[in-house]
Amino acid sequence: MNKIRVRKADVKPTAWIKPDQVDYCIDCWKTWIAGDPDKDLGVKTMSMLRGLQDGYGSSADEQQQARDNRIGAATDAMIDSLGIFHRWAVYKVCGIGQVWSFPHADLAATYAAARAELEQKLRRNVCTAVLF
Numbered sequence: 001m002n003k004i005r006v007r008k009a010d011v012k013p014t015a016w017i018k019p020d021q022v023d024y025c026i027d028c029w030k031t032w033i034a035g036d037p038d039k040d041l042g043v044k045t046m047s048m049l050r051g052l053q054d055g056y057g058s059s060a061d062e063q064q065q066a067r068d069n070r071i072g073a074a075t076d077a078m079i080d081s082l083g084i085f086h087r088w089a090v091y092k093v094c095g096i097g098q099v100w101s102f103p104h105a106d107l108a109a110t111y112a113a114a115r116a117e118l119e120q121k122l123r124r125n126v127c128t129a130v131l132f
Contacts, residue, residue, distance in 0.1 A: 021131040022119050025075045030094055032072025074127035078118060086114030 089110040091097030100107055122128040
């Protein structure tokens with residue numbers, strides 16, 4: 001097996017690209033709107049007395065899922081506060097709504113305006129402002 005060696009000077013690291021926070025909020029919203037938030041039917045199980053102080057432990061995955069659910073719910077409220085054109089543009093682009101029933105409105109332009117308005121609302125929201 002031939003091993004190809006590369007000099008350290010020849011390797012150029014790629015610049016880190018900050019993820020788009022609006023896309024993250026929309027992804028959390030899509031997961032939240034499609035999911036069932038009550039998977040344990042309201043019953044918490046004992047988890048070896050680790051984690052929270054009441055004896056009901058929670059893992060980092062559960063905490064991240066709870067955070068994503070809160071972000072999804074906050075994003076849902078912000079999307080619901082958009083105008084009808086903007087709301088349906090977000091639904092259509094995200095695959096929630098199937099029909100674009102506004103023949104005189106351009107979907108791409110309407111979605112761009114909706115995204116800009118949604119970003120402003122998410123920046124002012126208590127739950128999602130820390131992402132920006």
